[in-house]
Amino acid sequence: xxxxxxxxxxxxxxxxxxxAYLISKLVQNGFEVRVVVTESALKFIGKATLEGLSGSxxxxxxxxxxxxxxxxxxxxxxxxxxxxxxxxxxxxxxANGIADNLLTSLFLAHDWTKPYLIAPAMNTLMYQxxxxxxxxxxLEEWGVKILPTVEGYLACGDIGKGKLLEPDEIFEYxxxxxxxxxxxxxxxxxxxxxxxxxxxxxxxxxxxxLSTGRTGALIADYFSRKGHTVICLLAxxxxxxxxxxxxxxxxxxxxxxxxxxxxxxxxxFDCVIHLAAVSDYSLETIELRGEKLSPPVNKKIxxxxxxxxxxxxxxxxxxxRLKSYSKNKxxxxxxxxxxxxxxxxxxxxxxxxxMNSSNSDYVVLNDQSNRTSDDVQNNFTIxxxxxxxxxxxxxxxxxENLEQFLLKTIEGK
Numbered sequence: 001x002x003x004x005x006x007x008x009x010x011x012x013x014x015x016x017x018x019x020a021y022l023i024s025k026l027v028q029n030g031f032e033v034r035v036v037v038t039e040s041a042l043k044f045i046g047k048a049t050l051e052g053l054s055g056s057x058x059x060x061x062x063x064x065x066x067x068x069x070x071x072x073x074x075x076x077x078x079x080x081x082x083x084x085x086x087x088x089x090x091x092x093x094x095a096n097g098i099a100d101n102l103l104t105s106l107f108l109a110h111d112w113t114k115p116y117l118i119a120p121a122m123n124t125l126m127y128q129x130x131x132x133x134x135x136x137x138x139l140e141e142w143g144v145k146i147l148p149t150v151e152g153y154l155a156c157g158d159i160g161k162g163k164l165l166e167p168d169e170i171f172e173y174x175x176x177x178x179x180x181x182x183x184x185x186x187x188x189x190x191x192x193x194x195x196x197x198x199x200x201x202x203x204x205x206x207x208x209x210l211s212t213g214r215t216g217a218l219i220a221d222y223f224s225r226k227g228h229t230v231i232c233l234l235a236x237x238x239x240x241x242x243x244x245x246x247x248x249x250x251x252x253x254x255x256x257x258x259x260x261x262x263x264x265x266x267x268x269f270d271c272v273i274h275l276a277a278v279s280d281y282s283l284e285t286i287e288l289r290g291e292k293l294s295p296p297v298n299k300k301i302x303x304x305x306x307x308x309x310x311x312x313x314x315x316x317x318x319x320x321r322l323k324s325y326s327k328n329k330x331x332x333x334x335x336x337x338x339x340x341x342x343x344x345x346x347x348x349x350x351x352x353x354x355m356n357s358s359n360s361d362y363v364v365l366n367d368q369s370n371r372t373s374d375d376v377q378n379n380f381t382i383x384x385x386x387x388x389x390x391x392x393x394x395x396x397x398x399x400e401n402l403e404q405f406l407l408k409t410i411e412g413k
Contacts, residue, residue: 004182005032006174007078008054009103012040013085015121015164020045022084022167023053026174028229030187034074035059038090038103059102075109080177085121085164088132094118094144095135112143115177119147119170120162127162147173186410188228191269192220192245193260193276195235197253199283200296201310211277213238215366215377215395219273220245222399231267233259235276253279253315260318264325271332271406272322281312319358332406333360340368351383361385362405364398 010019026033033054047058099105140146150163194216196209217240220232224244232242236249250256283295287309319335337354339347351363363383370379380398382390392398
């Protein structure tokens with residue numbers, strides 16, 4: 001990752017809620033963000049929100065324990081600083097050298113070899129006041145990049161200048177302020193499915209498969225460690241769970257499908273890595289002593305019965321629907337194909353069939369023969385759309401390769 005560091009300052013303005021979106025976008029695009037707020041800003045937006053979005057503690061007190069030198073250390077840490085939204089009060093304090101809180105003290109300690117951006121937000125009369133205009137001109141002469149405001153409907157009901165620039169436009173100003181020699185690497189938002197589905201027969205019996213969730217957990221943890229945002233849709237009964245991501249549990253085929261459809265429709269993902277071992281068949285009916293029952297039966301079926309007939313119905317392939325479920329119609333899709341054959345031609349045919357039906361960008365092949373006695377899967381093969389293959393011995397190596405391929409594919413779009 002580029003590890004480009006942004007010090008994000010927020011002063012007291014009703015537009016402070018827009019900073020949440022901008023911070024989230026910065027983090028998703030590979031920036032490391034730390035947030036400094038005034039006490040007035042905390043009247044409009046909470047620390048919990050800012051900490052959750054930035055992934056770091058929020059600074060507000062110059063005299064907090066172990067933070068006595070934060071006005072120096074944060075300046076040294078940052079590659080770029082932005083004040084967004086910037087209130088008239090804070091702008092005028094900056095221009096007059098007032099340092100009565102952590103945020104203003106940081107400005108006095110600013111390293112002018114680094115970019116400093118200010119995005120004003122205030123009532124039209126406050127924005128047009130001679131004191132504010134004089135302060136903005138002075139700050140610009142000192143080297144601060146003053147972003148324009150938008151003319152429009154203001155929170156107070158007036159219509160005029162002073163409205164905060166939209167976060168997406170501020171994001172573009174930030175990008176333009178970054179030195180040309182800095183290489184930015186995108187952080188991905190990834191959905192990982194892991195573990196096997198479980199189709200319940202009765203209160204204690206079910207049909208499942210060999211999946212432990214181990215490979216999925218290792219992949220999810222790898223991408224989390226690398227700074228990507230990972231959500232893991234995880235089977236309830238897996239033996240290994242990821243530690244560094246948000247987890248959502250599923251159980252049956254229908255449960256997994258419904259959650260995938262909802263999650264993909266509601267969230268923007270750059271990539272889906274679909275490892276879940278999905279049942280090809282679900283229970284349709286259970287026949288017991290000539291009676292047809294709808295599964296699952298609420299209580300344990302008596303083991304004294306001589307015959308129990310389970311009728312299965314074929315499930316559709318969830319992998320084939322993932323791109324249609326997705327809010328991001330350009331989402332990258334990685335699907336896994338598990339085989340049990342030594343015939344390389346059979347394996348390749350299975351991969352090609354899945355590639356075509358799912359319109360996936362990459363298919364990862366793993367075979368039963370490469371599963372160790374303690375259920376560790378090794379020796380993966382990654383196929384791209386041209387059926388060019390790349391080998392990976394371990395799940396860690398597989399994760400590294402997938403990260404490189406996904407980032408390269410996104411950069412090429």
